[in-house]
Amino acid sequence: GGVTTIDPGYKNTGSCVSGITFLDGEKGILRYRGYSIEELAEKADFLEVAYLLIFGDLPTSSELEKFHADIKKHAVVDDDVKKILDAFPKSAHPMGVLASLTSALTAFNPSSVNVDSEEEMYNAIVRILGKFPILVAWTMRKKMGLPLDYGSSSLGYVENILQMMFKRPDEDYKQNKILVNALDKLLILHADHEQNCSTSTVRIVGSSHAGLFASLSAGISALWGPLHGGANQAVLEMLEAIKADGGDTKKYMGKAKDKADPFRLMGFGHRVYKNFDPRARIIKVAADEVLGDLGVQDPILDIAKGLEKEALEDQYFVDRKLYPNVDFYSGIIYRAMGIPVEMFTVMFALGRLPGWIAQWREMRLRKEPIGRPRQVYIGENERAFKAASDR
Ligand code: CMC
Secondary structure (H helix, E strand, O other): OOOOOOOOHHHOOOOOOOOEEEOOOOOEEEEEEEEHHHHHHHHHHHHHHHHHHHHHHOOOOOHHHEEEEEEEEOOOHHHHHHHHHHHOOOOHHHHHHHHHHHHHHHHHOHHHHHOOOOOHHHHHHHHHHHHHHHHHHHHHHHHHHOOOOOOOOOOOOOHHHHHHHHOOOOOOOOOOOHHHHHHHHHHHHHHHOOHHHHHHHHHHHHOOOHHHHHHHHHHHHHHHHOOOHHHHHHHHHHHHHHHHHHOOOOHHHHHOOOOOOOOOOOOOOOOOOOOOHHHHHHHHHHHHHHHHHHOOOOHHHHHHHHHHHHHOOOHHHHHHHEOOOHHHHHHHHHHHHOHHHHHHHHHHHHHHHHHHHHHHHHHHOOOOOOOOOOOOOOOOOOOOOOOHHHO
């Protein structure tokens, strides 16, 4: 029989049981596998958190060492991937490039497609964890007109990402502890967020037993949109526009509240958090620290703080429980690190990668059925076909 009730946006539909991420939107609590996001952001590094999310427990030193060694074995991509990257115009948005290259990896790694056993899954997982940072770095280098390069296997996972992104030709890249810590923290804060739009996409594509890389590519496309991960780019563009407008935050608050105006205050509101997004709290403090440590003064940070203050005191935002979300301050840190604004959502994807993988693996291990929602049909009743001359 047909269904009689619908739930647009799946606002009240549970799609799975999951043991990965706990989220209490009323209280503003976020935990990965039981560990609070505050503690992980402070004490863990990104690779440990990736292991935790995917396999369920924090790794011992030898487990972490093996995991990292397996990833490093695969930290190379086929040379033809460079040709694909080269074929994109320089103006291409990095998220489109990243989704295409991630999907293209399937062609060069056919053994990662039909994976059923835990071992086959593991091999596909370490492959993509090795190759994805290369795609991210190359996407940025293409944008910046820098030659493509591989990192160094003697570096930590995050240090290597920074080197692959920023190293200039014929120059020794000096690791900057401030940048390493900032990126580690940002990636951890983005690493999972239960059944959000991109993660649900990865799970639903994966539920047809399409390969991991194809599922991730679909997740990247979902993340691209400004209502989801694309918000971090949109926030910075909004703050820039406010600055260019003489810092007139009132005007933009008015636009956000005007129902006739499609403008929304980017970086505000969340489907689940009806209280402060705990990630935003941590990132706001980190933004102050990182900019201070780097000696960067960015007037955009003051505009952001002013806008936040106004919104938190405004009846429209109070009534709708709209608080700053993870994307509100992250771009300010990325910019201080020297990452171009069009790359911000790519950085989100890099952080979310372990979460997507963990959710895909959980879905496959639980042998979940193919995702296939139903509908309520509201179209025409049966009609007789008319020849073109009779229409
Ligand atoms: N500015 C102005 N009004 C807003 C905003 C906003 N940013 N967000 C929600 N509202 C209003 C909305 O117009 C609606 O008002 P009313 O009840 O009068 O019709 C009410 O608040 C509820 O909003 P909704 O659109 O029904 O809520 P949702 O759960 O469908 O959407 C959201 C959640 C995140 C898409 C939305 O808040 C939004 O568009 N925010 C701006 C984009 C953004 O920052 N996205 C990042 C999300 S966090 C992490 C991530 O996924 O990247």
